[in-house]
Structure formats: structure tokens, C-alpha cells
Amino acid sequence: MKKNKNKYLKPKTNSLLKTDFYKNSLIILACAFGIYLLRNESGPLRYLVVGLMLLLLYKLIFLIQSAPEIVEEFFPPKVKFEINTKPIDQFIYKSSNYFFGLSLVLILFQIRRIDNTIHGINLFFKFGLYGALFGFIVLYILKLISPTIYDTGNRRFAITFISIVGFFLVTAATASFVNYNFPKEKPKSSTYLIKRKSLGGKRNNDHLLFIEFYKNDEERIEVSENEYNTVKEGEKVNLTTQKGYFGYETIIDIKSIN
CATH class of the missing domain: 1.20.58 (Methane Monooxygenase Hydroxylase; Chain G, domain 1)
Structure with missing residues (x-):
């Protein structure tokens, strides 16, 4: 037999x-x-x-x-279940999960910084897409390292998702960190109009101001509770901004004019 x-x-x-x-x-x-x-x-x-x-x-x-x-x-994957998994495939799969956790931690530390960057959403998606493209390159390299890495559907989906989304988040967070910590110019102060105020987040713990930086260009920034309570809708505030490494201005201070 x-x-x-x-x-x-x-x-x-x-x-x-x-x-x-x-x-x-x-x-x-x-x-x-x-x-x-x-x-x-x-x-x-x-x-x-x-x-x-x-x-x-x-x-x-x-x-x-x-x-x-x-x-x-x-x-369709080549196989549904593996009876014997190669050590290299198992290592890559587990490492990808740790990498995804790291990417979430990094972006959490930069969320407020991105929020307080003028056109920060643009920075987030621009560099995030660069990271996602790099993720595709990594997927190709992994295939060269271990041709069987994508044989099972669950592992293929997990590694593909984590590689693309993980590098998206890591690159966006890194760009925000570099932009803020390596400025190209000295801080400058300008006067802007507060269009409206709002509370957001869980239990309304986020204090948000919507400021008109240019005509028909409204930006949201997150401030402390004290800063939120000292300004009013329709009044002007003095913002101190600094152009970062990638040309995006970050808000480093806000003061009421009144």
C-alpha cells in the first residue's frame, strides 16, 4: 500500500x-x-x-x-491546511504579528502630532502610501526568501495585510516624527480665526478647535482643556508654528489674543 x-x-x-x-x-x-x-x-x-x-x-x-x-x-491558495510548517514560514508569520503591534504603537504616539500638523492628513496618507508600496516590495522579497510562505490562505492573507497596513502606519508615524523633530525653519507666530469648537473622542475627552488658516481651508487641531476653555468661537488666536523637515507646519503653541 x-x-x-x-x-x-x-x-x-x-x-x-x-x-x-x-x-x-x-x-x-x-x-x-x-x-x-x-x-x-x-x-x-x-x-x-x-x-x-x-x-x-x-x-x-x-x-x-x-x-x-x-x-x-x-x-485560491495552493493548500488549505499545512501538516508540516517550515520554520522559516512560522518565523515570518509570527514576526509579522509583532511588527503590526509595533506599527499600532508608533502611530498612537503620533496621532495627536499629526492632528496638530497643518495638512497633517495629507502627510499621513502621502507617506503612508509610500510605506504601503514598500510593503508590496517586502512581500515580493519574502516570496524569494521562502517560496512556500503564501501557500496557505490564512497565512497569505495575514502577512499581506500586515505588510501593507503595517508599513503604511510605520512610514506615516516616522514621517510625522521626523517632520516635527527636525525642523527646517525657526518658529513663527500668526493670527488665525477660530471657526468653531467641538468635543470628541471617548467621553468627549478630546478638545478640538477648527481654525481657518486660509480662505476655505479649515484645519482641526487638538488642544488641552485649559486652552479650549480660554478661547471662543469667532475670535482670533495667536498660533506659533514651525515648518518641519518635510515642509509641513506643526503647531507648537496657541494663545488667546484677548
Whole structure:
């Protein structure tokens, strides 16, 4: 009797996943289009916008939860389960999880700094995309190091997701750190108008000011509770900013003129 030399169990497919994916994707696109068309509505239609946003979020969560299975359906892995996992594959898989945890820690330390950078969202996505592109290069290098690294669906999805998102976050956080800590110019002070104030975050612990830096260019900055309480909507404040290494100005001080 011949021994079974196959080390793997072949995966099964589920065509219903594709149907659900297409259906939910169309719903998400329709909701996004509806939200865009009704974005300026202030009457009863604004409740429709809220409903569309909730539906979009629900369907998006569903797609995220089903992402590993969806990827497997469109791009079937070579194997479903490994009986014997190579040490190098196991090492890369575990290391990627630690790397993702590190990326979350780094971005958490820079969130407020990015928030208090003029056009900080632009910095976040610009350098984050550079990081994501580098993540694709890393995925290719890992394939060269271990050709079997992407043989199983779960490991392939985890490493791909972590590499792209992880490097996105690490690069964005690093860019924010470098931009702030290695300025190109000396601090300067200017007067700006506070358009509005708001409380946000869990239990309204975030104190936010929306300041008009240029015409039709409103930026949100996070301040301390004391700074928040000493300024009012519609009044002007004196901001001290400093141009960072990458040319993005960071806010280092805020004072009420009155």
C-alpha cells in the first residue's frame, strides 16, 4: 500500500462568497454615491444620509470580516491546511504579528502630532502610501526568501495585510516624527480665526478647535482643556508654528489674543 505523500489538504471553494461580495460592493458604492449627492442637505433628507452611512458601515464591516475567505475565493491558495510548517514560514508569520503591534504603537504616539500638523492628513496618507508600496516590495522579497510562505490562505492573507497596513502606519508615524523633530525653519507666530469648537473622542475627552488658516481651508487641531476653555468661537488666536523637515507646519503653541 502506497503512503500518501501529500502534505496538504486541498481547499474547497464557495461560489456564494463571490455573489455576496459583488452584492455588498454594489450596495457600498450606491450608499457612497447617495451620501455624496446629499452631503449638503440640511432638511429631512439629512436623516437619509445618516441611514446610508450606517448601511455603508454595516456592509463594510461584513466585507472586512469575510476578507480572508473572499481573497481565497478569488485567488485560491495552493493548500488549505499545512501538516508540516517550515520554520522559516512560522518565523515570518509570527514576526509579522509583532511588527503590526509595533506599527499600532508608533502611530498612537503620533496621532495627536499629526492632528496638530497643518495638512497633517495629507502627510499621513502621502507617506503612508509610500510605506504601503514598500510593503508590496517586502512581500515580493519574502516570496524569494521562502517560496512556500503564501501557500496557505490564512497565512497569505495575514502577512499581506500586515505588510501593507503595517508599513503604511510605520512610514506615516516616522514621517510625522521626523517632520516635527527636525525642523527646517525657526518658529513663527500668526493670527488665525477660530471657526468653531467641538468635543470628541471617548467621553468627549478630546478638545478640538477648527481654525481657518486660509480662505476655505479649515484645519482641526487638538488642544488641552485649559486652552479650549480660554478661547471662543469667532475670535482670533495667536498660533506659533514651525515648518518641519518635510515642509509641513506643526503647531507648537496657541494663545488667546484677548
